Amino acid sequence: MKKFSRPRYQFGFHDRTGYKNRTRAGLDSQVVEQISDRKKEPEWMRKKRLAALSVFEKKEMPKWGVDLSEIDPTRTIFYAKPTDKDSRSWDEVPEGIKKTFERIGVPQAEREYLAGVKAQYESEVIYGSLKNELESRGVIFESMDSGLAKYPELVREYFGKLVPMEDNKFAALNGAVWSGGSLVYIPKGVKVGMPLSAYFRMNLARMGQFERTLIVADEGSFVHYIEGCTAPIYTTDSLHAAVVEIFVKKGARVRYTTLQNWSTNVINLVTKRARVEEEGVMEWVDGNLGSKKTMKYPGNILAGRKARGDILSIAVAGAGQHLDTGGKFIHLAPETSASMISRSVSFGGGRTSFRGLVDEGPKAFNSKTKVRCDALILDRMSRSDTYPVLRVSGRGTVEHEATVSRIGEEQLFYLQSRGIGGTEAQGMIVNGFIEPIVKEIPVEYAVELSRLINLEMEGAGDE
Amino acid sequence: MSKKLKIYNLKFIIKKGKKRVINLSAGKKYLVRLTERGAEVMINCKIKAKEKEAVSVDCDVVHEAARTKAIICLKGVARDAARIKISGKVMVNKGAIKSEDLLEERLLLIGNTAGGEAEPVLEIEEDEVNIKHAASIGQVDDWQIFYLGTRGISMKSAVKLLMESFLDNGQRE
Numbered sequence: 001m002k003k004f005s006r007p008r009y010q011f012g013f014h015d016r017t018g019y020k021n022r023t024r025a026g027l028d029s030q031v032v033e034q035i036s037d038r039k040k041e042p043e044w045m046r047k048k049r050l051a052a053l054s055v056f057e058k059k060e061m062p063k064w065g066v067d068l069s070e071i072d073p074t075r076t077i078f079y080a081k082p083t084d085k086d087s088r089s090w091d092e093v094p095e096g097i098k099k100t101f102e103r104i105g106v107p108q109a110e111r112e113y114l115a116g117v118k119a120q121y122e123s124e125v126i127y128g129s130l131k132n133e134l135e136s137r138g139v140i141f142e143s144m145d146s147g148l149a150k151y152p153e154l155v156r157e158y159f160g161k162l163v164p165m166e167d168n169k170f171a172a173l174n175g176a177v178w179s180g181g182s183l184v185y186i187p188k189g190v191k192v193g194m195p196l197s198a199y200f201r202m203n204l205a206r207m208g209q210f211e212r213t214l215i216v217a218d219e220g221s222f223v224h225y226i227e228g229c230t231a232p233i234y235t236t237d238s239l240h241a242a243v244v245e246i247f248v249k250k251g252a253r254v255r256y257t258t259l260q261n262w263s264t265n266v267i268n269l270v271t272k273r274a275r276v277e278e279e280g281v282m283e284w285v286d287g288n289l290g291s292k293k294t295m296k297y298p299g300n301i302l303a304g305r306k307a308r309g310d311i312l313s314i315a316v317a318g319a320g321q322h323l324d325t326g327g328k329f330i331h332l333a334p335e336t337s338a339s340m341i342s343r344s345v346s347f348g349g350g351r352t353s354f355r356g357l358v359d360e361g362p363k364a365f366n367s368k369t370k371v372r373c374d375a376l377i378l379d380r381m382s383r384s385d386t387y388p389v390l391r392v393s394g395r396g397t398v399e400h401e402a403t404v405s406r407i408g409e410e411q412l413f414y415l416q417s418r419g420i421g422g423t424e425a426q427g428m429i430v431n432g433f434i435e436p437i438v439k440e441i442p443v444e445y446a447v448e449l450s451r452l453i454n455l456e457m458e459g460a461g462d463e
Numbered sequence: 464m465s466k467k468l469k470i471y472n473l474k475f476i477i478k479k480g481k482k483r484v485i486n487l488s489a490g491k492k493y494l495v496r497l498t499e500r501g502a503e504v505m506i507n508c509k510i511k512a513k514e515k516e517a518v519s520v521d522c523d524v525v526h527e528a529a530r531t532k533a534i535i536c537l538k539g540v541a542r543d544a545a546r547i548k549i550s551g552k553v554m555v556n557k558g559a560i561k562s563e564d565l566l567e568e569r570l571l572l573i574g575n576t577a578g579g580e581a582e583p584v585l586e587i588e589e590d591e592v593n594i595k596h597a598a599s600i601g602q603v604d605d606w607q608i609f610y611l612g613t614r615g616i617s618m619k620s621a622v623k624l625l626m627e628s629f630l631d632n633g634q635r636e
Contacts, residue, residue, distance in 0.1 A: 362576070377590040380557070386585040390598055392570075393546070393578030397601040404587050404594040 026074045029053060032176050035079045039145055039179070042152055052165040052175030059169040065324045065355070066293040071267060076239055078177040078210070134192065140185035141196055144212050147183030154185060158214055162245040162273045162301075170241040170269045174210045178243070181211030186221040186252070195224040195257070195442060213244045217252040217280075224255040226442065238265060240291075244272040248280035250304065255283040259445050261452065262291040264320060270296040278304030278333075285440050286313040288323050289452055297355060299328040302336035302367075311340040312437040316430075316453065317350030317382075326355035326387075331364035331396060338369045343434045347378035353385040360396030367396040375404045376433055378426070427457035469494075469523070477502040477531075487537070492521040497531035497562075508537040509630045512545035519548035524566075526559040526592075535566045540626050541577040552584040553596070559589055566596035571629050573603055573622060 024031070032053050036046040061068050134141065140151065148155050165175035186192060217223055240262065248254050254274070262268055268291040274282040284298040300309030311327040329338040344352035354373045375384040390398045407429050415425035431438070431450050438446050472491040477483055479499035487493055487508035495504055504524070512518040518541075524533050539547040549568045570579035583596040603625050611621035 365575075375587075377587065377592075380590050382590060383588045384585070385587065386583070386596070388581075388583060388598070390581040390600055391579070392572060392600040393576075395572070395575055395602055398581075398599060399601075400581070400583065400596075400598040402583075402585065402596050404585060404592065406590040406592070 025077050027053070027056075027076070027078055027173075027177065031078060035177060035179065038079075039148075041148065044156065045148065048160065048165070049176050049178075052172045055165050056169060056172035056176055059172060061169060062295075065295050065353070066267075066322045068267070068269075068293070071239060079179055137190050138187040139190060139192060140183060142183045144181040144183050144214065145179060147214075151183070151185075154216070155183065155214065158216055158245065158247060160245075162247070162275055163243050163271050168271060171243055171271045174212060174241050174243040174271070178210045178212040180209070181213040181242070182215075182225075184213075184215040184223065184225060186215075186217045186223045188218045189220045190218075191222040192224070195226045197226040209238075209240045209242070211242050213242070215244075215246040215254060215256070217246075217248050217254045219249045220251045221249075222253045224257065226257045226445070227259070238262075239267050239269075241269045242271070244270070246272075246274035246282065248274055248276040248282050248307075250278045251280060252277075253281040253283070255285065256298075257285040257287075257441060257445070259287045259289075259441070259449065260291065260294070261289045264290060264292050264318075266291045268294040268296065270294075272296065273299040273301065274309070275301045275303055276307035276309060279306045280304060281308045281310070283310040284312065284327070285437065286311065286325065287437070287441065287449060288313070288315045288325055289449070290321075291323070292321060294323045294325060296324075297326045297328050297357075300330065300338060302329065302331045302338065302364075303333055304336075305333045306335045306337075307333060308336065309338040311338075311342075312440055313340070313342045314434045314437050315342075315344040315352045316434075317344070317346045317352045319348040319350060322351045322353070324353040324355060326353075326357075328357040329359070329369055330357075331360040331367040331369070333363060334365035334367065336364055336367040338367075340369075340371045340373070341436060342371075342373035343376075343437060344373070344384060345376045345378065345430055345433065346382035346384050349381040351383040351385070353387065354402075356388040356400075358388075358390045358398050358400075360392045360394065360398065362394040365395045369396070369398045371398070371400040373400075373402045374433070375402070376430065377404065377406050378430075423457050424454075427454040430457060471523075475504075477504050487520055487522060489518045489520050493523065495522065495524045495533070496527060497525065497533065497559075498527045500528045501530050502528065503532040504534075506533065506535040506537075508539075508549075510537075510539035510547055510549075511626075511630075512539065512541045512547050514543045514545060516545045517548075518545070519550070521550040523552040523554065524564070526553070526555045526562040526564065529558065529560045529562065531559060531562045533564045533566075535564070536569075537567065538569045538571075538630050539579065540571045540573065540630060541579055542573040544576045544578075546578040546580070548580040548582075550582040550584070551596075552582075552586070553594060555587045555589050555592055555594065557588050560591040562589070562592050562594075564592075564594045564596075566594075568596075568598040569629070570600040571603065571626065572600065573626070 032049050036049055163171050165172045246254055276282045282300055288294055298311055302309055309329055313325055315323040315325050317323045327340050342354050346352045356371055358369045360367050377384050384404055386402050388400055390400055392398055411429055412425055430453055471494040474494045476496045476498055480501040482503040484505045489510045508520055510518055535551055537549045537551055541547045551566050551568055553564050553566050555562055566583050568581040568583050572579055579600045581598040583598045608621045
């Protein structure tokens with residue numbers, strides 16, 4: 001009988017930071033107004049927040065998916081801010097925070113590869129840099145808070161249009177207490193060669209993060225946005241409820257890469273949605289490794305002729321984890337196409353669930369969808385589920401395929417005969433299993449991912 | 464996890480080493496339990512719907528013991544403004560090692576207004592298993608109709624032929 005256990009969380013450290021501004025635990029209109037006041041927001045945003053709060057209070061907890069009964073809003077701190085102002089250069093970043101970033105490798109990533117890093121520490125973006133080149137081409141890459149101050153018209157035009165606060169309970173929660181996140185605008189025809197990256201990090205027990213990201217890619221533009229996160233480990237539960245809205249205009253292409261490695265006490269509830277216009281392409285690359293519980297289903301609304309949506313998704317669930325991930329495609333126009341590849345691995349009592357929706361409406365003539373989801377279960381304590389819904393009304397086609405299996409004895413035997421034994425072989429097979437998705441991730445993240453998987457397998461032990 | 468209470472129209476229990484073939488009929492909810500080692504089942508379903516009919520079939524298969532095997536093939540053809548919904552669910556309980564299952568759901572839509580929905584659900588609590596599912600929703604291939612047309616077969620009977628072959632193909636006896 002094999003036993004898998006998770007090694008000590010690698011990034012499970014935290015440093016002391018003076019939290020100058022933070023709200024008290026709990027949520028009511030006073031807290032929401034306090035957040036809005038501190039951010040010096042326009043009146044319409046304040047009203048939006050209060051309206052979202054009343055929606056949040058009215059809506060019931062979702063009864064499907066992961067078990068959310070442990071969430072207690074009265075014990076959650078909804079807003080905290082480590083430093084007072086946005087800092088532009090690396091030198092200005094406070095020493096303690098810098099140290100944390102260095103240990104998770106932000107500076108390297110920034111220097112070597114990335115065009116601009118928005119590092120989110122706590123609820124607010126405290127560090128950001130944007131290459132002059134991008135600025136001169138009219139690209140906007142701001143934290144959502146300063147974006148709202150600088151470009152209120154842009155934010156007002158798109159904010160909450162794709163994920164309205166009535167959408168679900170946690171979208172409403174985010175609407176009420178959001179802070180941080182990114183605002184990205186790519187002008188017509190501009191192709192951003194280097195990926196834009198944001199690093200998220202939480203550093204206070206029982207603190208929720210509610211970032212809000214808005215990406216608008218104007219006609220014929222291209223952008224690759226990367227979001228990656230690591231967080232220190234704590235005993236009390238943290239809540240993360242983000243909302244991401246992406247508008248892909250005619251002929252534009254957006255790629256959104258997520259590498260999620262929350263520590264295993266975080267409840268991660270994310271609403272991500274994209275609206276794709278004529279001949280636009282939306283690509284999601286979604287890696288879910290950490291968190292205690294995750295519910296995340298990137299949505300694609302294919303609204304224009306020949307619009308395309310792609311989702312590549314990985315979930316790796318170890319002991320005590322339940323990752324409920326998947327994707328949605330809603331075809332509203334003719335000749336739209338979509339594809340989804342999902343690979344999930346569960347071990348040590350972990351549970352992965354795939355939940356997918358494909359809806360090809362009566363106007364979606366000759367639209368096509370292909371869904372492929374494979375699951376690997378490493379031991380008897382683990383579990384895997386698949387819940388797809390496929391719906392066609394009219395002239396569309398959908399294909400769906402799935403397999404669930406364990407690591408093949410032959411594969412292990414073969415590797416053993418080559419002198420690669422036990423955990424190393426398992427790590428190799430798991431890495432091979434998720435390879436089709438990993439190869440789409442920028443190289444340094446792929447390296448990190450593969451390292452993390454090997455690390456998790458190390459704790460697995462031999463038979 | 465909260466389990467929805469479902470009311471079944473028909474229940475089957477398949478015992479040790481037994482093999483059974485079950486043909487499903489439309490509009491019903493089935494529960495098939497493979498309760499003892501080596502139980503095997505083949506489940507077939509053919510549904511036709513036309514005009515404004517809305518037809519559904521629902522079948523849950525539970526593997527409760529080791530080395531149980533199920534082959535489930537659910538097919539439907541919808542034409543005019545008909546809608547077909549096929550739900551299949553395969554559950555593998557703890558202890559049902561070396562169980563095998565293939566859940567197949569195929570829907571053919573004829574015309575521009577027919578609709579279909581497929582839900583192939585898997586819930587697996589055991590690692591040493593071989594479970595697959597496949598689902599597709601699609602139209603009659605225009606090239607096949609064209610080919611039959613060149614052989615002097617009218618459009619109407621070509622569609623009929625393709626429909627029949629679609630339903631018969633892959634059904635096991």
